[in-house]
Amino acid sequence: MQTDVVIVGAGPAGLCLANALSGAGLSIVFVEQQSHDALREPAFDGREIALTQKSVAFLKTLGVWERIDAHAKSQLADARVFNGSSPFAMKIGHALSGHDELGWLVSNHLIRRAAFEAVSADVRIMTSERVTDLDTDACGARVRLESGETIAARLVVAADSRFSATRRMMGIAADMHDFGKSMLVCCMTHDVPHDHAAWEWFGHRQTLALLPMNPDPETGAHRSSDVVTLEARDIERLSKLDEDAFNREIERRFERRLGTMAQRTTRHVYPLVSVYPKRFVAKRFATVGDAAVGMHPVTAHGFNFGLAGIETLTRAIRDAQAAGLDIAGDGLLARYEAKHRQETRPLYLITRFITEVYTRDSLPARIARDAMLRIGEKLTPFKRAVAMSLAG
Template sequence: MIDVLIAGGGYVGLSLAVSLKKAAPHLAVSVIDGAPEGAWKRDERASAVASAAERMLDVLGVWQAIAPEAEPIRRMVITDSKTSDPVRPVFLTFDGEGEEGRPFAHMVPNTAMVGALRAACEEFGVTVRQSTMVETFESGDHSVAVTLAGGEQLEARLLVACDGVRSKLRDAAGIKTVEFDYGQSGIVTTVEHERPHEGTAEEHFLPAGPFATLPLKNNRSSLVWTERTTDAERLVKGDDFLFEEELERRFGHRLGHLKVVGGRRAFPLGLTLARDFVKPRFALAGDAAHGIHPISGQGLNLGFKDVAALAETIVEADRLGLDIGSLAILERYQSWRRFDTFRMGVTTDVLNRLFSNDITPVRIARDFGLGLVDRLPSLKSFFIRQAAGIAGDADPRLLSGQPI
């Protein structure tokens, strides 16, 4: 029998598998990934890894492999303007340290992160199966019976769904969600520029939504460009000249000539919050539990917080000889994560509504608020610690840099 069966082979599913096997090598852990073999190598995106998540990856022994590809965010600049404004006044800046000597975040190519986690899975003896998925499951008193696509049957003590924001397993478990469609899409691509970015990330609040530039290695930046869905689809499907012209209007010329060096894709943006994170012998983690707006850059880090909390819950229960799949055990994980997830979902929802518009009184009020924060060091310090994922003593051990 498998102890923990994880559905989903992204960064959440893989990091959960590594966390469990590193802390409790005797546990039998398997990952079922529906993507074709090698599909992760074609992912051109990059993600912001907060300081707390970096510490977790370091404890798991994978950060050393990721670090050569990671670019520290040394400074954060926030502006608020119209797309046509010739000058974008800076209302708020953050230094890049969440703690002394440690950047509050790094930008990491997804291929580097997933590749390092896959290597760790192989090292620790995690079984990773590709090109199949969990089709159905049925929870019993002592195990969960799982049927894969193709009919193969498996038995596990616990099934964890890490299968994304449109999780089929969440629906199969009967877990309801709170959902809202923003009518926006996030265009993701990579650009190369003439002048160095010097580790500066910028977020420009424009009427259609935030336009974020995030530093990568070798004079490149990752873009997360929010537009109304119809405009985003037009830009992604349009010709290169039109796309680069609209890009330059938003990016500006401070870093010299721009060249798009990655593919461009648009992802619909919305808010999705699961009403429950657990059922008997079943748990949600990552985007299957919560999908939020990228305005704060915290989506990936919420997933890593789920991993740290769920792994600690499972390992401690196992050490005490308790049933790791029982609802009583899993509810500890739910109570640990649900409020924080709800708080972050509400925060990003409010921020998106506040900044994705061009209503003059609202603009004046928000710019005054940004300027006020910029003048209060203690408040800036609070926000930077939040961005770094540093919450305090309530953090799971892995996020504090301690092994389980």
């Protein structure tokens, strides 16, 4: 088979890449391990994606945003950062960003479904298929599949997770930082309103997060996606509790600041590992999404970075195609890598620093955190910078 672009991985990043390249006169082939049914109706996976204003604008140009039900889009008005049991919080208000809200929260599986629905009919999607080998040279790329078929292409793009097997096939190493913890996520209802403010709560031997969601569609109760980060063995114990015991445990961990809490969805557990490859590109090869930058979720920039990289890469590819130039030329890919590294590296390192400093349990660390939050609350320029970052 011959094509212009092979995209490995039909997750939200890969699907958005295909939508961004649509109409440029390129033939595109997806290779995806999941079945066609799983792509058409992806299962709920617990993850709520915080989208910046910039990301929402890009999703609108791709025809993805309007395919998501309006009730499923939750306003992210403000953000609050807590330390330990203190009721004090550093508050980041949306007004500092110049927008009516900092961003929006949408379930990952709904973004995937909408992006899949938006894919052009002329894009070929090879489902239940796996890449077994890949090689590239100045003339092109060859992708060999488990079925025995070989696809010849001008460019291969890996969009197959932060642990990308395709990236490894190209010999690209990556710095991986295992935080030694896991996070449990699920949606819960509660008595106390969240006022559409996100919480980041650095507690003693735990980190909590609250992502504000629209009211429960069945009961009308206040609802949020709640994230508990603990050592792996503690998360395993928490994940196995019966529903009543689980509800009481989450109430206790949130110090009943949300009142009575009740689980409304399945629970999902994810290990915390951040990934930053040594390179984003190789000969006729590029990475996007988590395959390029796998962020710790504390700053909520993972998928937003993915969309930013996709926008940069597709603009370069479309310009090259329109000018009759090589869509996978060394110079083009090098410019994409340089810009995406410039956009992502500083915040990746800052996030590493935040998670190291703000999750230490020693008394001096807790005192230092409290002091930093109180100082930060008084520094409007600092809070404005944070708000602008959250808004994209």
